[in-house]
Amino acid sequence: xxxxxxxxxxxxxxxxxxxxxxxxxxxxxxxxxxxxxxxxxxxxxxxxxxxxxxxxxxxxxxxxxxxxxxxxxxxxxxxxxxxxxxxxxxxxxxxxxxxxxxxxxxxxxxxxxxxxxxxxxxxxxxxxxxxxxxxxxxxxxxxxxxxxxxxxxxxxxxxxxxxxxxxxxxxxxxxxxxxxxxxxxxxxxxxxxxxxxxxxxxxxxxxxxxxxxxxxxxxxxxxxxxxxxxxxxxxxxxxxxxxxxxxxxxxxxxxxxxxxxxxxxxxxxxxxxxxxxxxxxxxxxxxxxxxxxxxxxxxxxxxxxxxxxxxxxxxxxxxxxxxxxxxxxxxxxxxxxxxxxxxxxxxxxxxxxxxxxxxxxxxxxxxxxxxxxxxxxxxxxxxxxxxxxxxxxxxxxxxxxxxxxxxxxxxxxxxxxxxxxxxxxxxx
Amino acid sequence: xxxxxxxxxxxxxxxxxxxxxxxxxxxxxxxxxxxxxxxxxxxxxxxxxxxxxxxxxxxxxxxxxxxxxxxxxxxxxxxxxxxxxxxxxxxxxxxxxxxxxxxxxxxxxxxxxxxxxxxxxxxxxxxxxxxxxxxxxxxxxxxxxxxxxxxxxxxxxxxxxxxxxxxxxxxxxxxxxxxxxxxxxxxxxxxxxxxxxxxxxxxxxxxxxxxxxxxxxxxxxxxxxxxxxxxxxxxxxxxxxxxxxxxxxxxxxxxxxxxxxxxxxxxxxxxxxxxxxxxxxxxxxxxxxxxxxxxxxxxxxxxxxxxxxxxxxxxxxxxxxxxxxxxxxxxxxxxxxxxxxxxxxxxxxxxxxxxxxxxxxxxxxxxxxxxxxxxxxxxxxxxxxxxxxxxxxxxxxxxxxxxxxxxxxxxxxxxxxxxxxxxxxxxx
Numbered sequence: 135x136x137x138x139x140x141x142x143x144x145x146x147x148x149x150x151x152x153x154x155x156x157x158x159x160x161x162x163x164x165x166x167x168x169x170x171x172x173x174x175x176x177x178x179x180x181x182x183x184x185x186x187x188x189x190x191x192x193x194x195x196x197x198x199x200x201x202x203x204x205x206x207x208x209x210x211x212x213x214x215x216x217x218x219x220x221x222x223x224x225x226x227x228x229x230x231x232x233x234x235x236x237x238x239x240x241x242x243x244x245x246x247x248x249x250x251x252x253x254x255x256x257x258x259x260x261x262x263x264x265x266x267x268x269x270x271x272x273x274x275x276x277x278x279x280x281x282x283x284x285x286x287x288x289x290x291x292x293x294x295x296x297x298x299x300x301x302x303x304x305x306x307x308x309x310x311x312x313x314x315x316x317x318x319x320x321x322x323x324x325x326x327x328x329x330x331x332x333x334x335x336x337x338x339x340x341x342x343x344x345x346x347x348x349x350x351x352x353x354x355x356x357x358x359x360x361x362x363x364x365x366x367x368x369x370x371x372x373x374x375x376x377x378x379x380x381x382x383x384x385x386x387x388x389x390x391x392x393x394x395x396x397x398x399x400x401x402x403x404x405x406x407x408x409x410x411x412x413x414x415x416x417x418x419x420x421x422x423x424x425x426x427x428x429x430x431x432x433x434x435x436x437x438x439x440x441x442x443x444x445x446x447x448x449x450x451x452x453x454x455x456x457x458x459x460x461x462x463x464x465x466x467x468x469x470x471x472x473x474x475x476x477x478x479x480x481x482x483x484x485x486x487x488x489x490x491x492x493x494x495x496x497x498x499x500x501x502x503x504x505x506x507x508x509x510x511x512x513x514x515x516x517x518x519x520x521x522x523x524x525x526x527x528x529x530x531x532x533x534x535x536x537x538x539x540x541x542x543x544x545x546x547x548x549x550x551x552x553x554x555x556x557x558x559x560x561x562x
Numbered sequence: 563x564x565x566x567x568x569x570x571x572x573x574x575x576x577x578x579x580x581x582x583x584x585x586x587x588x589x590x591x592x593x594x595x596x597x598x599x600x601x602x603x604x605x606x607x608x609x610x611x612x613x614x615x616x617x618x619x620x621x622x623x624x625x626x627x628x629x630x631x632x633x634x635x636x637x638x639x640x641x642x643x644x645x646x647x648x649x650x651x652x653x654x655x656x657x658x659x660x661x662x663x664x665x666x667x668x669x670x671x672x673x674x675x676x677x678x679x680x681x682x683x684x685x686x687x688x689x690x691x692x693x694x695x696x697x698x699x700x701x702x703x704x705x706x707x708x709x710x711x712x713x714x715x716x717x718x719x720x721x722x723x724x725x726x727x728x729x730x731x732x733x734x735x736x737x738x739x740x741x742x743x744x745x746x747x748x749x750x751x752x753x754x755x756x757x758x759x760x761x762x763x764x765x766x767x768x769x770x771x772x773x774x775x776x777x778x779x780x781x782x783x784x785x786x787x788x789x790x791x792x793x794x795x796x797x798x799x800x801x802x803x804x805x806x807x808x809x810x811x812x813x814x815x816x817x818x819x820x821x822x823x824x825x826x827x828x829x830x831x832x833x834x835x836x837x838x839x840x841x842x843x844x845x846x847x848x849x850x851x852x853x854x855x856x857x858x859x860x861x862x863x864x865x866x867x868x869x870x871x872x873x874x875x876x877x878x879x880x881x882x883x884x885x886x887x888x889x890x891x892x893x894x895x896x897x898x899x900x901x902x903x904x905x906x907x908x909x910x911x912x913x914x915x916x917x918x919x920x921x922x923x924x925x926x927x928x929x930x931x932x933x934x935x936x937x938x939x940x941x942x943x944x945x946x947x948x949x950x951x952x953x954x955x956x957x958x959x960x961x962x963x964x965x966x967x968x969x970x971x972x973x974x975x976x977x978x979x980x981x982x983x984x985x986x987x988x989x990x
Contacts, residue, residue, distance in 0.1 A: 196624055196647065215905050216649040216669070219624065223642055226715070241644070241669055243905065245943060285905030287654070296958065301946035307953035308942060310902025312973070314966060315956040322961050329963045474738025477643050477671065477713030514736060515673060515943035518729035525735035528743040530724065533750050535757045538742060542762075545740070 142206045145172040161343040172345035198353035207257035215243040217253040222361040233505040240513035244281040246274035247511040254350035255339045256282045264337035270327035272298040280309035293327035341378035342441030351382025366396040368504040371487035374404040375435030377446030384449025402455035405490030414457035417447045434483035460489040469524040479514035570634045573600040589771040600773035626781035635685040643671040645681040650789040661933040668941035672709040674702035675939040682778030683767045684710045692765035698755035700726040708737035721755035769806035770869030779810025794824040796932040799915040802832040803863030805874030812877025830883035833918030842885035845875045862911035888917040897952040907942035
């Protein structure tokens with residue numbers, strides 16, 4: 135397998151179309167500013183000439199570096215933590231869909247899909263000789279960056295609102311990041327991070343400005359294709375917050391189709407929380423995105439001001455897909471169903487795509503003969519408070535066997551029948 | 563690669579030596595009762611004849627089923643969740659040991675090493691046509707069993723003390739287990755589980771009685787050997803609670819040496835918490851184990867009455883190894899050091915082996931030219947309360963860049979120099 139990597143031919147502003155040579159633009163478009171997020175371009179002819187599906191089939195690489203020929207990094211600056219190549223599980227009849235597949239991205243180093251992006255960001259930072267990495271976050275992106283930076287000995291500066299949940303701050307601190315608790319909102323933390331990054335020249339890990347991070351996220355699509363023997367699914371359900379994951383998901387499927395590794399791009403269904411749906415509104419209205427006040431327990435997709443909405447909606451439209459929303463109650467129910475029927479433990483944002491699929495099946499927009507993939511983007515261990523809301527209650531018993539017998543008889547009478555495999559039932 | 567599996571030739575009581583044919587004994591020795599835990603025996607000549615290192619080198623299997631010829635299960639009854647084949651990271655100069663390797667077993671389906679054992683237990687349960695699985699637990703073993711059972715559609719009954727931490731109960735419930743909250747201690751829950759298992763004929767997932775679970779745990783050693791190109795380390799540090807992990811670790815190294823895949827068994831160093839060290843006491847005194855009152859924050863190894871102490875001490879002795887203890891403060895410091903220097907986030911029990919190594923290096927019992935492996939057995943996300951104790955505090959700032967500048971100048975003055983790669987410093 136070719137491991138040279140870095141077949142990047144240039145960068146193109148996805149707003150105005152201006153092109154840049156590799157290395158010419160550090161982050162966003164000079165003309166369009168923060169609104170001009172760049173696309174990374176490759177020499178696909180060259181990639182196609184030197185890299186075949188058979189090379190992948192023979193690869194023993196247990197990370198997403200197996201896709202190096204299609205990534206903007208070189209083999210000599212890869213971080214050590216193992217990102218990607220996560221399992222794709224069959225749903226075993228769940229929702230009466232025989233060809234349902236669930237991508238468990240909690241099995242990444244810091245337990246979320248964000249590690250795919252971070253690993254590429256840190257590889258770029260190492261290649262560019264960065265002295266430190268930085269960002270603003272209270273969630274998965276922050277802990278992911280802190281973890282990868284720790285492993286590479288890169289100082290990490292992270293800006294969080296002072297009222298961020300203590301466990302998330304603890305994870306950042308355990309990874310040795312310098313954590314600034316900013317007296318203000320998340321937006322205040324974001325602004326202060328931008329100023330400090332400018333002032334100190336730290337490497338910026340934000341999908342909002344850094345074009346290379348989406349190149350890490352796209353590998354989730356490459357893996358789904360490879361794990362399905364290079365047959366792309368019919369539909370893929372994706373949780374949507376700031377739009378970066380969806381942007382990457384589209385790019386991955388589009389590039390494998392471009393290379394001829396698959397024969398189509400799946401229909402992409404973006405799922406937002408009802409309480410935070412600015413990308414759905416922009417998609418449906420075909421207007422500019424209007425920020426909203428985020429109100430959902432799915433904190434990892436609670437992006438009221440999504441920065442990558444333009445790239446996300448472009449991808450969905452190109453795929454022939456659509457946007458939908460689900461309620462917080464539907465998200466909690468999805469956590470319980472996923473856990474009980476598949477053994478996959480999701481945080482709220484991680485269960486959101488499955489909640490969307492559940493709703494789509496109920497509405498009759500998914501048919502039984504379709505192959506459907508669902509992204510599970512983060513571990514339920516990151517938010518056990520929400521898990522407790524989803525989980526129901528234990529059966530309280532005394533110390534004697536007769537208590538257990540009585541409880542089981544009562545449960546059997548209530549249920550009518552024993553629980554069956556993949557029945558989609560709740561968690562209690 | 564031969565995938566027939568199930569080359570089990572018999573079982574032998576590790577106390578009295580009585581042998582059983584495969585399938586003859588369900589759990590422990592008929593003569594010795596609960597004290598007579600069985601060893602699983604294989605036809606090593608047959609394994610050696612049909613399975614070579616080259617077969618492994620060519621294997622693309624991304625789970626511990628790559629070792630099927632040396633496991634008590636067949637390819638036709640394997641559970642779907644992906645256990646094992648976790649990364650082995652180089653410590654990059656940490657503790658001034660160039661050949662330090664850390665096995666990150668948090669990257670298992672339910673985020674702990676226990677999944678290795680559970681996957682084998684559930685495979686046996688499926689092969690034996692069990693209608694349900696059960697156990698007593700408040701921690702990793704319980705959530706592991708519940709997760710694997712959910713994925714296979716097997717009902718799971720779990721007994722926990724009523725005052726068990728809510729997040730751990732929530733995880734069990736999300737996985738759809740029937741959770742009995744027993745009005746009593748963990749020992750009460752254990753006793754009630756045993757009675758109910760007897761009464762209902764559920765499959766028993768307890769390393770204390772089920773001989774096959776250790777066969778899953780041993781794969782962590784097989785992986786370490788393979789990942790080090792079939793050169794066994796000089797020393798391996800292992801956290802010790804009930805003794806099951808150590809029993810498996812020894813068996814894995816011994817079997818690869820027996821097969822000629824490696825040329826020796828490493829010196830095994832068992833590490834217990836100072837507040838719960840009955841196996842260390844038994845090992846040092848060469849007497850029977852005397853149960854103690856467990857008092858340590860490392861809950862996953864807080865086994866005051868360890869059931870597998872005999873097998874564990876036998877393995878350590880056969881390896882030429884030893885037992886040691888560390889304090890809770892040393893465990894917390896190890897969490898911070900591991901996180902900040904390697905990007906690995908450990909729960910207290912998961913950091914205990916590294917705490918032991920740190921102490922051993924300070925005492926001069928590990929030398930710089932030795933190859934040392936350390937087991938990290940569970941994710942820090944399982945116990946963020948302890949992480950918060952280990953993590954230090956963030957830097958509080960206002961919303962202006964001058965606040966950040968002032969804070970960084972102060973930190974630089976305090977530290978004297980910037981943080982360096984793998985310096986072993988704390989997490990703050």
